[in-house]
Amino acid sequence: MSANPSHRARLLVVDDDADMLRLLSMRLGAAGYHVTAVGSAEAALSQLDIERPQLVISDVRLPGKDGLALFEAVRQRHPSLPVILLTAHGTIPDAVEATRRGVFTYLTKPYDAKELLERISQALALGAPAGPSAPADEAWRAEIVSRSNRMADLLAEARMVAQSDASVLLRGDSGTGKEMLARAIHKASPRAGKPFVAVNCGAIPEALLESELFGHVKGAFTDAVANHKGLFQAADGGTLMLDEIGDMPPALQVKLLRVLQERAVRPLGSSQSVPVDVRIISATHRDLEAAMAEGQFREDLYYRLNVVTLTLPTLAERREDIALLANHFLAKLSAKYGKRSSGFAPEALKALTMAAWPGNVRQLYNVVEQVCALSTTPLVPLALVQRALRTPTTEVLSFAEAKQRFERDYLVGLLKMTDGNVADAARLAQRNRTEFYRLLQKHALTPGLFKSDGSGADAVADL
Numbered sequence: 001m002s003a004n005p006s007h008r009a010r011l012l013v014v015d016d017d018a019d020m021l022r023l024l025s026m027r028l029g030a031a032g033y034h035v036t037a038v039g040s041a042e043a044a045l046s047q048l049d050i051e052r053p054q055l056v057i058s059d060v061r062l063p064g065k066d067g068l069a070l071f072e073a074v075r076q077r078h079p080s081l082p083v084i085l086l087t088a089h090g091t092i093p094d095a096v097e098a099t100r101r102g103v104f105t106y107l108t109k110p111y112d113a114k115e116l117l118e119r120i121s122q123a124l125a126l127g128a129p130a131g132p133s134a135p136a137d138e139a140w141r142a143e144i145v146s147r148s149n150r151m152a153d154l155l156a157e158a159r160m161v162a163q164s165d166a167s168v169l170l171r172g173d174s175g176t177g178k179e180m181l182a183r184a185i186h187k188a189s190p191r192a193g194k195p196f197v198a199v200n201c202g203a204i205p206e207a208l209l210e211s212e213l214f215g216h217v218k219g220a221f222t223d224a225v226a227n228h229k230g231l232f233q234a235a236d237g238g239t240l241m242l243d244e245i246g247d248m249p250p251a252l253q254v255k256l257l258r259v260l261q262e263r264a265v266r267p268l269g270s271s272q273s274v275p276v277d278v279r280i281i282s283a284t285h286r287d288l289e290a291a292m293a294e295g296q297f298r299e300d301l302y303y304r305l306n307v308v309t310l311t312l313p314t315l316a317e318r319r320e321d322i323a324l325l326a327n328h329f330l331a332k333l334s335a336k337y338g339k340r341s342s343g344f345a346p347e348a349l350k351a352l353t354m355a356a357w358p359g360n361v362r363q364l365y366n367v368v369e370q371v372c373a374l375s376t377t378p379l380v381p382l383a384l385v386q387r388a389l390r391t392p393t394t395e396v397l398s399f400a401e402a403k404q405r406f407e408r409d410y411l412v413g414l415l416k417m418t419d420g421n422v423a424d425a426a427r428l429a430q431r432n433r434t435e436f437y438r439l440l441q442k443h444a445l446t447p448g449l450f451k452s453d454g455s456g457a458d459a460v461a462d463l
Contacts, residue, residue, distance in 0.1 A: 008034045009124050010051070014044045014058035014070065015086070024057070031117055041065035045073055052078065052152045055123050060087040060094060060106075068098055075102055078149075080156045082123040086111060140188035143180055145328045148318040154310060155184075161308045162188035167260075169245075169305050170283040172312030175362030178283040179243060181312060186239040191279055194238030197231050202247030210252055211268050214259070220269025232265045232276045239279045245305065246286030246297060257301045280305065315357040315364060322353045325361065329368040330380070342378045348385040355389055408443045420450035 011033050015021040018039070025037045036053065038044050041062050056074055060067035071083045085098060085106040099106060104123045107116060140162075141155055161168055162185045170178040179198055186196040204212055211220075215230030231240060242248070248256065259265050260280065264273040282305045291297035315322065327343060334341040344352065357363055370388040371380050411425075418424035425447075426436035440447065 008032065009055070010034045010036070010053040011120070012044060012047055012053040012056045013037045014039070014041065014056065014062065014067070016040060016059065016062050020059075027113055027116075028120075033120075041067070041070035041073070044070055045077075048074070048077060049149065052081070052149050054081075055120060056081060056083045057120075058083065058085055060085050068094055071098055071101075071103055078153050078156075080153060080160065084116075084119060084123060140192075141184045144177070144184055145325055146318065146321050147324055148313075148320050150313050150318055151321065154181075154312065157308075158185050158310060159188050161185065161310070163190070165279050166307040167280045167282070167305050168307070169288075169309045170281065170312065171309060172283075172285065173314050173360055174285050175360035176312040176314060177361050178312060179241060181310065182239070182241045182281045182283065185281060186279075189239070189279065191238050195235050196239045196241070197235040198241040198243060199231050200243045202244035206249045206252070209249070210255065213252075214255070214265045214267055215274075216268035217270045220267070224269065228267075230265060230267065232259065232278055233274060235278050236276050237278075239281060242280065242282040242305075244284055244286075245282040246284040246288055246291055250296070250298070253298045253301050257298065257304060260301075260304050315360040319353060322357075322364065323349050325364055326352050326368055329365050330372055333369050333372040337373055339372055339375065340378055341372055341375055341380060344380045344385070345382055347382040348380050351382055351385045351389065404443075407439070408445070411439060411443060411445055415445065415447055415450040418450075419452055420447040422447050 011028055013021065013024055013028065013035055015024065015037075016039050021037050021039065025035045028035045036047055036051075038047055041058070042064055044056065044058065056070075058067040058070055062070070065073070067085050067087075071085065074081055074083055082104040083102075084104055086109055087094070087106050088109050096106070105119050107119065140159070144151070144155065146152070146155075158181060168182075168185060170181060172178050182198065183196055186192060199212065201209065211224075211228065211230065213230050213232060215233055216224050216228050218224055218227050242256075259276070262273065263277065264275045266273045288297050288302055288306075292299050292302055323344075326349065330341055330343065333339075343349075352364070352367070359366070367385070367388040371384040374384055374387075375381075410429075414425040414428055418428065422433060422436060422440075426433045429436060431439070
């Protein structure tokens with residue numbers, strides 16, 4: 001069975017036998033795969049830092065780290081990346097043990113080429129795309145701009161969990177893009193054609209949150225002048241995102257648990273329950289384990305929501321994405337503001353890359369929007385970026401430049417104080433008029449322009 005050549009799945013092949021490596025690469029390449037071949041586990045791990053493949057195929061016996069040690073290192077870095085081991089008869093027990101620990105499968109040498117291709121196809125079907133693929137395959141995550149390996153792993157896991165109805169808990173600091181990832185999971189799921197509804201549990205007062213989630217009937221309370229469908233019913237058949245779930249009041253946690261158990265909601269004031277079919281994605285930046293220990297979050301609800309956990313990295317943990325994101329945002333915002341910004345000056349881009357970013361991607365977007373709105377040149381300069389970041393300039397002047405800048409500023413200050421009167425300014429500077437005029441000429445300063453009565457135009461002739 002060969003791979004679809006249009007997808008060109010990326011395989012990393014590891015073997016210290018150069019002839020075997022060449023033969024394997026040729027066979028897999030002919031089957032439509034994009035193959036990267038290396039001769040050691042160390043080289044394989046270095047390659048993983050450069051580009052994440054969709055499958056690793058490794059010999060068990062390697063110089064230095066062996067194939068089993070390579071598998072453990074891959075599992076630590078990329079838990080969802082499948083590994084196939086090729087083993088001689090003497091290492092079969094080790095290979096069997098490796099499958100118990102998570103190796104996708106192992107094949108004994110000499111391996112059957114057809115069986116290898118079948119196993120590769122099976123592994124790729126269970127895994128998720130990583131690296132370049134067809135545009136249609138990327139539509140679900142089109143809004144998530146990234147080239148970091150860490151995000152590639154996260155998106156691979158998100159793609160896999162999207163195919164199930166398992167509840168997902170998204171963790172991450174504020175501004176890391178939890179709602180964007182939730183939308184991507186929804187788009188990749190069988191529920192993509194149904195509604196995606198998001199609600200911030202911490203932004204709605206407790207008195208209103210129950211009605212907002214579960215709905216109410218007319219007359220349920222003073223202002224209930226008509227029946228109102230809650231967000232669970234609005235999301236029926238689709239996905240409901242409960243953002244900042246850690247801020248949900250304890251009383252509502254009990255009612256939410258009942259809804260998840262019974263798969264039905266009872267609107268406020270009603271005696272009838274309404275069946276709902278909703279996939280739950282929740283998100284929080286809080287430590288829910290600590291909240292449970294303090295009695296602020298129900299343990300039974302936690303396990304209902306936390307079937308699969310995905311943790312978004314901070315922007316500082318994916319610095320290779322900063323320049324990519326900044327230019328992406330600039331292109332979008334330039335169109336919005338009717339600007340012709342084409343990019344960032346090199347030193348400006350470096351400043352963005354090295355910034356701390358406590359507000360993560362949301363802060364980066366805000367900074368780019370600010371510099372885009374204020375920029376008057378095609379390339380955004382460093383000064384605008386520093387202003388938006390509220391960081392002091394690190395410019396270091398030479399002694400001659402600093403002296404000249406001070407001298408000019410000093411002369412301007414004197415002319416302003418004396419209303420452009422050269423004689424008075426020279427007296428204050430304790431210099432004769434001839435020397436003072438020479439200084440003014442050096443810095444191209446016209447005394448008449450400093451006269452407050454507007455009659456200084458003729459004063460140019462005094463020079």
